Amino acid sequence: MKLLPRLAAVMALIGAGQPLFAAALAERMVPCLACHGANGRSETVEVPSLGGQPAPYLLIQLYLFREKQRVAEIMNDMTLDFTDEDLRAFADAIAKLPPPQPPTDVPDAARLQNGRALIGQHRCNTCHNLDLTGRENIPRIADQREDYLVKTLRDYKSNARQGYDGVMAEVLAPITDAQILDLAYYLARFR
Numbered sequence: 001m002k003l004l005p006r007l008a009a010v011m012a013l014i015g016a017g018q019p020l021f022a023a024a025l026a027e028r029m030v031p032c033l034a035c036h037g038a039n040g041r042s043e044t045v046e047v048p049s050l051g052g053q054p055a056p057y058l059l060i061q062l063y064l065f066r067e068k069q070r071v072a073e074i075m076n077d078m079t080l081d082f083t084d085e086d087l088r089a090f091a092d093a094i095a096k097l098p099p100p101q102p103p104t105d106v107p108d109a110a111r112l113q114n115g116r117a118l119i120g121q122h123r124c125n126t127c128h129n130l131d132l133t134g135r136e137n138i139p140r141i142a143d144q145r146e147d148y149l150v151k152t153l154r155d156y157k158s159n160a161r162q163g164y165d166g167v168m169a170e171v172l173a174p175i176t177d178a179q180i181l182d183l184a185y186y187l188a189r190f191r
Contacts, residue, residue, distance in 0.1 A: 041100035048148045052099025056136045058091035100143040102189045115186020146188035153180045
């Protein structure tokens with residue numbers, strides 16, 4: 001009978017720890033959201049919006065940053081002391097942010113048409129889904145920051161950013177810089 005009160009006390013402590021963990025995670029996420037956007041949309045130049053990203057994709061990226069297999073000094077520093085559980089908790093929490101919305105500007109119809117054609121021609125919607133929301137280890141690219149998309153596509157093309165497979169470099173090899181600009185323009189305004 002003495003075991004039952006002890007078990008109840010342990011269960012109460014475990015249950016009480018959940019909100020503490022959630023509060024600690026929320027506090028630890030403050031710097032992340034300052035750059036990547038608390039509403040899922042980054043307002044920082046060349047910093048990606050993370051809202052709506054698949055949790056498995058985020059987990060892989062955080063792991064790559066922690067292990068310095070993907071180099072971005074601030075991200076390498078931020079993830080340096082992350083445990084595997086931290087990586088999972090951050091990925092799950094960030095994946096719950098709302099997806100970014102497209103800009104409200106009046107888009108250039110010709111550039112949208114060019115970008116749409118490039119998506120079809122290079123089959124971007126095969127891996128990233130028809131609605132470009134990504135899945136599993138493939139990122140959401142719909143409504144991403146245009147400047148970030150331009151930088152990332154250029155980096156993949158030049159091999160300055162290496163993915164965990166070579167597909168992006170291969171897909172981007174025949175694409176011109178002008179086409180990268182149209183592609184990023186279209187993706188940032190995907191509806």
